[in-house]
Amino acid sequence: MASVSEMYDVTWEEMRDKLRKWREDNHRNSEQIVDVGEELINEHASKLGDDIWIIYEQVMIAALDCSRDDLAWAARKRKISILKAQGKSAEAIRELNEYLEQFVGDQEAWHELSELYINEHDYGKAAFCLEELMMTNPHNHLYCEQYAEVKYTQGGLENLELSRKYFAQALKLNNRNMRALFGLYMSASHIAASPKVNATVKKANVKYATWATNQINRAYQLAGRGTKENKCSVKAVEEMLESITMS
Amino acid sequence: MGEVELSCLAYVKMYLHACLFPRCSVNGLLLSSSPAGGAVCVTDCVPLLHTHLPLAPITQLALTQVDVWCAQTQQRIVGYYQANACVSDSSPTPCALKIADKIAEQCNNAVLLMIDGGKMSPDYRVPPIVMYERKDTRWTLKDKHTIMLQQWEETRDIASQLLDSGDHSLLVDFDSHLDDITRDWTNQKLNAKIAELASPANGNV
Numbered sequence: 001m002a003s004v005s006e007m008y009d010v011t012w013e014e015m016r017d018k019l020r021k022w023r024e025d026n027h028r029n030s031e032q033i034v035d036v037g038e039e040l041i042n043e044h045a046s047k048l049g050d051d052i053w054i055i056y057e058q059v060m061i062a063a064l065d066c067s068r069d070d071l072a073w074a075a076r077k078r079k080i081s082i083l084k085a086q087g088k089s090a091e092a093i094r095e096l097n098e099y100l101e102q103f104v105g106d107q108e109a110w111h112e113l114s115e116l117y118i119n120e121h122d123y124g125k126a127a128f129c130l131e132e133l134m135m136t137n138p139h140n141h142l143y144c145e146q147y148a149e150v151k152y153t154q155g156g157l158e159n160l161e162l163s164r165k166y167f168a169q170a171l172k173l174n175n176r177n178m179r180a181l182f183g184l185y186m187s188a189s190h191i192a193a194s195p196k197v198n199a200t201v202k203k204a205n206v207k208y209a210t211w212a213t214n215q216i217n218r219a220y221q222l223a224g225r226g227t228k229e230n231k232c233s234v235k236a237v238e239e240m241l242e243s244i245t246m247s
Numbered sequence: 248m249g250e251v252e253l254s255c256l257a258y259v260k261m262y263l264h265a266c267l268f269p270r271c272s273v274n275g276l277l278l279s280s281s282p283a284g285g286a287v288c289v290t291d292c293v294p295l296l297h298t299h300l301p302l303a304p305i306t307q308l309a310l311t312q313v314d315v316w317c318a319q320t321q322q323r324i325v326g327y328y329q330a331n332a333c334v335s336d337s338s339p340t341p342c343a344l345k346i347a348d349k350i351a352e353q354c355n356n357a358v359l360l361m362i363d364g365g366k367m368s369p370d371y372r373v374p375p376i377v378m379y380e381r382k383d384t385r386w387t388l389k390d391k392h393t394i395m396l397q398q399w400e401e402t403r404d405i406a407s408q409l410l411d412s413g414d415h416s417l418l419v420d421f422d423s424h425l426d427d428i429t430r431d432w433t434n435q436k437l438n439a440k441i442a443e444l445a446s447p448a449n450g451n452v
Contacts, residue, residue, distance in 0.1 A: 087333040119272075121301055121341060146299070153303040163304075178425045183304050223428040236316040 030065035141173035185212035265330040277326030294420035326358035334364030
């Protein structure tokens with residue numbers, strides 16, 4: 001199929017100017033806007049300078065009008081990627097939030113948003129995103145494990161206990177997830193070492209930590225048998241586990 | 248303050264780590280096999296993460312394991328490096344400062360090294376790094392003249408060679424190790440390759 005520029009013998013500048021005219025005159029000729037806009041974005045994005053933002057918006061709205069969800073999403077996604085690459089996290093976060101209000105089921109977007117929040121050290125909001133993901137993907141061990149890591153980072157006894165539970169859950173879903181195994185070991189150890197817990201809780205957590213230690217040792221023994229390469233890392237883990245005593 | 252020397256091995260691995268994950272922020276630890284006191288000689292580095300740098304558990308785990316390995320091999324952790332995903336901003340992030348602070352608790356003249364992504368073009372003439380040292384409680388920019396890179400041009404060429412040959416994919420960081428624990432985060436194999444390229448037999452010193 002011929003491109004717009006070929007069919008109408010126009011340059012990209014003329015296409016851009018046409019879009020501007022349609023914006024100014026408030027035309028809702030969505031199909032035309034989609035045709036011209038899509039080509040402009042795909043072929044000439046780098047030449048558009050600051051105009052690109054408003055063109056994305058215009059194309060997005062027109063695309064939704066024409067039920068071109070793919071284009072609407074592509075335009076929005078590209079805008080968010082650019083914002084991220086420019087280090088404009090706050091704007092990227094805002095755009096993603098707006099997008100998710102409409103497309104609440106988009107997993108990739110929720111995950112993207114959780115990553116952005118983590119980088120901004122907004123762990124509460126990151127946890128919220130991961131909770132959404134866990135709800136819709138209860139069998140995904142990675143979401144459980146990431147949620148546990150966020151909780152651990154937030155700190156405090158309650159969060160540590162939650163993190164331990166979710167590391168354990170991740171392991172149930174995938175017993176080879178080493179991050180979850182180490183996470184279980186570390187969260188349980190910290191809880192056991194806390195002066196705020198009673199003897200029963202302490203005992204239980206020592207048990208969890210010991211179990212994790214054995215699993216870790218086993219995993220490394222198995223791994224070490226294969227190659228000479230990771231001799232150093234195996235030794236480091238062994239010593240680490242030995243040196244941390246459960247009192 | 249004091250002088251800092253950066254070895255070929257440390258620089259090449261840091262650089263390759265940043266190249267291996269161009270769209271991510273990466274970080275790692277700087278090690279020294281020299282005794283404390285006097286100039287800081289960074290003789291090696293351990294690449295740590297390329298995902299979720301601000302999250303605590305894996306960072307803590309890595310710090311502990313590297314500590315243990317250092318004790319076994321007569322090395323010390325003397326610094327921290329990071330390369331930001333966003334190349335236009337090479338300033339230390341809050342998590343970089345936090346980890347660097349922790350290292351400074353154990354090591355007096357610890358250094359914080361940021362890789363400047365904006366300066367990493369194929370024909371860069373100066374090392375694309377910015378160093379910070381601790382003065383009182385703040386991390387301040389270090390005078391470029393106190394940073395020594397022996398045989399800079401040879402070092403840079405070794406890094407390029409490894410990129411061209413695809414050998415940079417040999418590099419294992421702690422994140423990759425957790426994905427597959429048969430992979431060695433001490434990078435013995437890559438170290439050997441770098442040593443080989445740096446040996447006098449190859450015309451480099």
